[in-house]
Amino acid sequence: xxxxxxxxxxxxxxxxxxxxxxxxxxxxxxxxxxxxxxxxxxxxxxxxxxxxxxxxxxxxxxxxxxxxxxxxxxxxxxxxxxxxxxxxxxxxxxxxxxxxxxxxxxxxxxxxxxxxxxxxxxxxxxxxxxxxxxxxxxxxxxxxxxxxxxxxxxxxxxxxxxxxxxxxxxxxxxxxxxxxxxxxxxxxxxxxxxxxxxxxxxxxxxxxxxxxxxxxxxxxxxxxxxxxxxxxxxxxxxxxxxxxxxxxxxxxxxxxxxxxxxxxxxxxxxxxxxxxxxxxxxxxxxxxxxxxxxxxxxxxxxxxxxxxxxxxxxxxxxxxxxxxxxxxxxxxxxxxxxxxxxxxxxxxxxxxxxxxxxxxxxxxxxxxxxxxxxxxxxxxxxxxxxxxxxxxxxxxxxxxxxxxxxxxxxxxxxxxxxxxxxxxxxxxxxxxxxxxxxxxxxxxxxxxxxxxxxxxx
Numbered sequence: 001x002x003x004x005x006x007x008x009x010x011x012x013x014x015x016x017x018x019x020x021x022x023x024x025x026x027x028x029x030x031x032x033x034x035x036x037x038x039x040x041x042x043x044x045x046x047x048x049x050x051x052x053x054x055x056x057x058x059x060x061x062x063x064x065x066x067x068x069x070x071x072x073x074x075x076x077x078x079x080x081x082x083x084x085x086x087x088x089x090x091x092x093x094x095x096x097x098x099x100x101x102x103x104x105x106x107x108x109x110x111x112x113x114x115x116x117x118x119x120x121x122x123x124x125x126x127x128x129x130x131x132x133x134x135x136x137x138x139x140x141x142x143x144x145x146x147x148x149x150x151x152x153x154x155x156x157x158x159x160x161x162x163x164x165x166x167x168x169x170x171x172x173x174x175x176x177x178x179x180x181x182x183x184x185x186x187x188x189x190x191x192x193x194x195x196x197x198x199x200x201x202x203x204x205x206x207x208x209x210x211x212x213x214x215x216x217x218x219x220x221x222x223x224x225x226x227x228x229x230x231x232x233x234x235x236x237x238x239x240x241x242x243x244x245x246x247x248x249x250x251x252x253x254x255x256x257x258x259x260x261x262x263x264x265x266x267x268x269x270x271x272x273x274x275x276x277x278x279x280x281x282x283x284x285x286x287x288x289x290x291x292x293x294x295x296x297x298x299x300x301x302x303x304x305x306x307x308x309x310x311x312x313x314x315x316x317x318x319x320x321x322x323x324x325x326x327x328x329x330x331x332x333x334x335x336x337x338x339x340x341x342x343x344x345x346x347x348x349x350x351x352x353x354x355x356x357x358x359x360x361x362x363x364x365x366x367x368x369x370x371x372x373x374x375x376x377x378x379x380x381x382x383x384x385x386x387x388x389x390x391x392x393x394x395x396x397x398x399x400x401x402x403x404x405x406x407x408x409x410x411x412x413x414x415x416x417x418x419x420x421x422x423x424x425x426x427x428x429x430x431x432x433x434x435x436x437x438x439x440x441x442x443x444x445x446x447x448x449x450x451x452x453x454x455x456x457x
Contacts, residue, residue: 058111059088064096075102076155078114078123085112095121095224102126103206104157104177108213108246116224118256123210123224125243125262127151127232130205133160134184137196143187144196146204152186154178157208159241160192162200172196173240175208207236209245210262216246222255228262230286238265238291246272247293254280265291266309269299270316276300284308289332292319301327311335312356315373318342327351329360336386340364343373352382358393360386360419365399365426372401381409385417393421394442402430406437413441421447 046053062068063081070077078095085091090111097120106123108114129151137144137160144160152158160174172194180187186204196202210226213219226243238245242265246252250273258281259266266282269275270293281304282289289306292299294317304327306312312329315322315338322343329336329351336353339346339362353360360383366372383394394411397404411422422442425432427449439445 056089058091059085060092060094061085062094062096065098065100068094068096073098073100075100075104075106078106079104082106082109082112082114085109095123097121099124102210103153104155105175105208105210105212108211108216108219110216111218113220113222114211114224115220115222118223119225119258121224122227124227125208125210125229125233126206127229128206128234130203130207130234133196133198133202133204136198137192137202139192139194141192142190143185144192144204145185147184149181149184149186151206152178152181152204154180156206158186158188159205159207159236160194160196160202161205161240162194162196162202164200168235169237169239171237171240175212175241205234207234207241209241209243210259211244211246212241213246213249215248217250218252219249220253220255221257222253223257225258225260226262226266227260228264228285230261230263230284233263235286236264238268238287239270239293242266242268242291243285244268246270246275248272250274252276254278256280258283259289260284262286265289266306267291269293269296271295272299273297274299277302277304279303280305282306282309282312286310288314289329290314292316292322294318297321299323301325303327305330306336307331309333311338312353313337315339315343315346316341318344320344320346322346324348325350329353330355331388332356333389334358335362336360338362338364339373339376341366341371341373343376345375346373347377347379348381349377349379350381352384353394354382354384354386355388355417356386356392357389358387359396360384360393361395363395363397363399363401363404365401365428369400369402369430372399374401375403377405377407378409379405379407383409383411383419383422385412385414385419387418387420391418391420393424394419395423396421396426397424397429397432398426400428400430401426402432404429404431405433405435407433407435409437411437411439411442411445413443415441417441420444423447425450427451 086109135145243259243262260283266285268291289309413419
């Protein structure tokens with residue numbers, strides 16, 4: 001500071017320094033407020049600026065049983081809202097509290113957010129009916145003739161099935177919507193695409209997912225209950241339907257969604273990348289709670305619960321780079337988590353896997369080393385009391401699986417537990433790394449069936 005400035009103002013150099021610093025802070029504070037990450041001043045309100053309005057705003061549309069922009073109590077109401085927003089390029093559909101009875105699936109579109117009111121918003125599947133086809137239907141037709149059309153309605157969902165083998169997944173399947181009924185003929189909104197022949201036990205049923213889509217990206221589902229009405233519905237394999245069934249869909253987000261009592265899978269997604277679940281629950285579904293299906297990459301499950309299903313989380317074929325974190329997999333009638341056919345490089349972290357009827361975490365034996373699930377990690381988990389129905393296993397590593405890491409995990413069997421073996425390593429398994437784990441109460445802590453030549457870990 002120049003001496004005369006201090007003398008002319010009557011302030012000491014130290015006081016001037018404080019003043020200058022204060023002015024700088026004030027200016028900096030004004031300049032940085034509202035700045036974006038490039039250091040530029042944020043855009044003023046639209047009405048206060050001559051800047052172009054380039055940020056698209058999406059519509060929020062509300063439906064309800066007695067309130068909202070549209071009123072109703074079934075799938076047509078919700079589908080109308082979804083389709084309306086789709087015409088506008090996307091948006092948020094808010095579903096007010098109530099139970100909505102569905103006679104068809106809700107078909108989602110890109111850039112849609114489906115938002116309910118938590119446990120107060122319930123989408124409930126209607127009772128199912130099934131009948132045999134009374135006339136062969138070939139792959140190029142828009143209708144089928146059935147033995148009994150009772151229970152089918154125009155606008156309702158329909159599933160055609162024709163057996164191709166002995167397994168419950170060995171079917172030709174068509175999911176469609178009925179457009180008209182003439183006598184015993186049900187007309188469809190799409191071609192049959194497959195042959196549905198009487199000799200192959202072809203049937204028509206009012207089976208459908210609650211939420212579904214094919215080749216649709218960027219969807220968010222939040223704060224909903226999906227009720228499958230299990231006691232009044234026929235069973236359907238999770239490769240064809242579920243409370244949620246999506247295929248070829250990427251970047252979906254599920255938050256605070258409950259899938260319960262579906263006579264099949266809770267959440268099934270096939271060949272879908274970057275699907276995430278946060279605070280979701282799969283409860284008392286007949287088959288798989290969460291089913292990351294074939295080829296799905298980078299699925300994420302955080303703070304989720306799977307309870308009372310056949311299996312909690314089932315990694316299907318070639319599901320890689322997934323994360324299961326802070327989840328509870330409990331009281332499922334077979335396995336807590338199952339990993340197998342080319343399911344590689346997945347991490348299970350900070351989870352509780354307990355009181356499942358057979359095995360806590362199963363790494364399935366597959367046909368040959370190439371098809372096994374390698375390089376999976378189990379970290380900082382609690383694996384407890386698995387084997388409710390028979391002497392069980394905490395972690396079972398089968399087949400030619402290799403490079404499995406189990407670290408900092410507590411494997412325990414309480415006084416009432418039936419987890420006979422903490423960790424079992426099959427005789428064909430390769431490298432397994434056990435690091436920093438604790439064992440308590442298991443009659444056998446580690447059962448290693450490999451030959452001594454490949455046991456070092």
